[in-house]
Amino acid sequence: MKNQEIANIFRQIAEILEIKGENPFRIRAYERAALNIESIPEDIEVFVKQERLKSIPGIGKDLEEKIKEIVTEGRLKYLEELKKAIPKGLIDILEVPGVGPKTAKVLYERLGVRDLVMLERMVHAGRVSKLPGMKKKTEENIIRGIEILKRGHDRMDLKTAMDAADSFVGRLKRLKEVKKIMPAGSLRRMKDTVRDIDILVSSGSPKKVMGKFTTLPDVKDVLAKGLTKSSILTKDGIHVDVRVIEDASYGAALMYFTGSKAHNIKLRQLAIKKGFKLSEYGIFKKNKKVAGKTEKEMYRTLGLPYIVPELREDRGEVEAAREGMLPRLVEPGDIKGDLHVHSTWSDGGSSIEEVVKKAMGMGYEYIGITDHSQGLKIAGGLSKEELKLKKKEIDRLSKKYKGIKILSGAEVDIDSDGGLDYPDDVLSQMDIVIGAIHSGFKQSRERLTARIIKACQNKYVRIIAHPTGRLWGARDPYEIDLEEVLKACMDTDTALEINSFPQRLDLNDINCRMAKDLGVKMVINTDAHLAEQLEMMRFGIACARRAWLEKKDILNTLPLEKLPL
DNA sequence: GCCGTTTTCGGCCCGACTGTTTTCAGTCG
Numbered sequence A: 001m002k003n004q005e006i007a008n009i010f011r012q013i014a015e016i017l018e019i020k021g022e023n024p025f026r027i028r029a030y031e032r033a034a035l036n037i038e039s040i041p042e043d044i045e046v047f048v049k050q051e052r053l054k055s056i057p058g059i060g061k062d063l064e065e066k067i068k069e070i071v072t073e074g075r076l077k078y079l080e081e082l083k084k085a086i087p088k089g090l091i092d093i094l095e096v097p098g099v100g101p102k103t104a105k106v107l108y109e110r111l112g113v114r115d116l117v118m119l120e121r122m123v124h125a126g127r128v129s130k131l132p133g134m135k136k137k138t139e140e141n142i143i144r145g146i147e148i149l150k151r152g153h154d155r156m157d158l159k160t161a162m163d164a165a166d167s168f169v170g171r172l173k174r175l176k177e178v179k180k181i182m183p184a185g186s187l188r189r190m191k192d193t194v195r196d197i198d199i200l201v202s203s204g205s206p207k208k209v210m211g212k213f214t215t216l217p218d219v220k221d222v223l224a225k226g227l228t229k230s231s232i233l234t235k236d237g238i239h240v241d242v243r244v245i246e247d248a249s250y251g252a253a254l255m256y257f258t259g260s261k262a263h264n265i266k267l268r269q270l271a272i273k274k275g276f277k278l279s280e281y282g283i284f285k286k287n288k289k290v291a292g293k294t295e296k297e298m299y300r301t302l303g304l305p306y307i308v309p310e311l312r313e314d315r316g317e318v319e320a321a322r323e324g325m326l327p328r329l330v331e332p333g334d335i336k337g338d339l340h341v342h343s344t345w346s347d348g349g350s351s352i353e354e355v356v357k358k359a360m361g362m363g364y365e366y367i368g369i370t371d372h373s374q375g376l377k378i379a380g381g382l383s384k385e386e387l388k389l390k391k392k393e394i395d396r397l398s399k400k401y402k403g404i405k406i407l408s409g410a411e412v413d414i415d416s417d418g419g420l421d422y423p424d425d426v427l428s429q430m431d432i433v434i435g436a437i438h439s440g441f442k443q444s445r446e447r448l449t450a451r452i453i454k455a456c457q458n459k460y461v462r463i464i465a466h467p468t469g470r471l472w473g474a475r476d477p478y479e480i481d482l483e484e485v486l487k488a489c490m491d492t493d494t495a496l497e498i499n500s501f502p503q504r505l506d507l508n509d510i511n512c513r514m515a516k517d518l519g520v521k522m523v524i525n526t527d528a529h530l531a532e533q534l535e536m537m538r539f540g541i542a543c544a545r546r547a548w549l550e551k552k553d554i555l556n557t558l559p560l561e562k563l564p565l
Numbered sequence B: 001g002c003c004g005t006t007t008t009c010g011g012c013c014c015g016a017c018t019g020t021t022t023t024c025a026g027t028c029g
Helices: A003-019 A022-036 A044-049 A059-075 A077-085 A089-094 A101-111 A115-124 A136-150 A158-173 A206-213 A249-260 A259-274 A296-302 A317-322 A352-361 A384-400 A447-457 A482-492 A511-516 A529-548
Strands: A180-182 A196-203 A219-226 A229-234 A241-247 A275-280 A280-286 A288-291 A339-342 A367-374 A405-413 A434-437 A495-499 A523-525
Touching: A003 A022, A003 A059, A003 A077, A003 A089, A003 A101, A003 A115, A022 A059, A044 A136, A059 A101, A089 A115, A115 A495, A136 A352, A158 A180, A158 A196, A158 A206, A158 A241, A180 A384, A196 A249, A206 A229, A206 A241, A229 A405, A229 A434, A241 A249, A249 A259, A249 A275, A249 A296, A259 A275, A259 A280, A259 A288, A259 A317, A259 A367, A259 A434, A275 A405, A280 A296, A280 A495, A288 A296, A296 A405, A339 A352, A339 A405, A339 A434, A339 A529, A352 A384, A352 A511, A352 A529, A367 A434, A482 A495, A482 A511, A495 A529, A511 A523, A511 A529, A523 A529
Parallel strands: A196 A241, A339 A367, A367 A405, A405 A434, A495 A523
Antiparallel strands: A180 A196, A219 A229, A229 A241, A275 A280, A280 A288
């Protein structure tokens, strides 16, 4: 997959051009191309072979040539030339919040600043405030910007973001001046990681709302404070924006604030074509507002059906909407069961009975108890004898709880050669068999891929769990050839798991959409190790929805009798 | 650099906040 590599190259070009003060539209062309290329669910080399590069939006004659060069030569001469003209550290300077290309250019040309260290030195020496258009305040802002950057303005996982947003929303809600309030931004789009939290409020007294927001106990720094827009930094270093708008523009503001940026631009272009002007205040025809109160009304005015936030990435959703071809996305109510759950029999913290009760509470038809296999000692893997005892326990509980089918299964370790940790005669006794890799992550891409493919070929393996092994922030994904794995899944009718844990993000939305396009069945599981973790299902569903997956694409939307077990 | 139910040239999304100005440029989302 060269897609990401090419996108990265185009982004680097954009950054350098920015410092050079190039035509901003040319810069945006590179950024737009990068965004489009990385969100294509197919390998770009296929486009090269079939001479279809120009069918990608934002790719014209010039970028087509550049992509071809990268694919065939493995490098881009143009970028290498550009790099020679600009010191590498200067790009880091652009990362400092508040410092843009113009400032970076002045710093470089007037003070010779070529990296962050030097910038810091110049600021502290008071040299920056001697520059034209810069004074004491500018220096303070740069210092603060560097601090924010150093603290690691990293993305959070979706759950962390949701919890933080809930806390702000909860406290602001208590103000009687707040009419409506809702988190927007990438959080509302349910993106797997979130950088900033955006909250939209409708109110007739913005002053009150902003006053409260900027003085909440969690607030460490107020970055900006206005009547419609304010930004703060929490003590945990989370950036929160609040936007206050009057009720009549709530829908327009929600749309604008939810994004994505690319989706918004697309809609604004569409509005222009239809003779409208679209902003966060509404849709206007000759200064007369024709829509704005609700998002539905906004989309309708543009001649479109409502597009759910998860799809708003400019990955074809606007075109699909126009043609009435939007997918009917999978919903929480479609999920009939969770097929990957651990219990106290291995490394889980809840008994099977506790898991069963929780699953019934969620309205499931079935629940798969899939503890680890014998070789995985560290996670309390079950010996063959223990498996028999566990089966007895499940039989006993099945009599007690008639409203749900308890599936007896295992998450079977795939060994370093692709073999499975239980022999076939043991696997054949199980209701559900999941294959997963738990060791040997450092093997070559080819070997890891071959292991998974071999596991797919075992006739008892129904599901491959966490196929890339990533633990966000803790472990990088091991490298596999996802396309080969997808092909094997298709050939052997094996489902690929979307792991619902917010820190896993094993298969992202783009991977999943690629799977869908190839016709591979997906399964949304939680891999819960505690009964209450069955609730994590919502995050897996979010990933599936962002990948355009429908009920029919998901194995565990099937009723029990239709499950291919 | 891309792109065309007005265009193959001349556009390219729109508005808020800040700091430094004295009407606006830079940055951000």
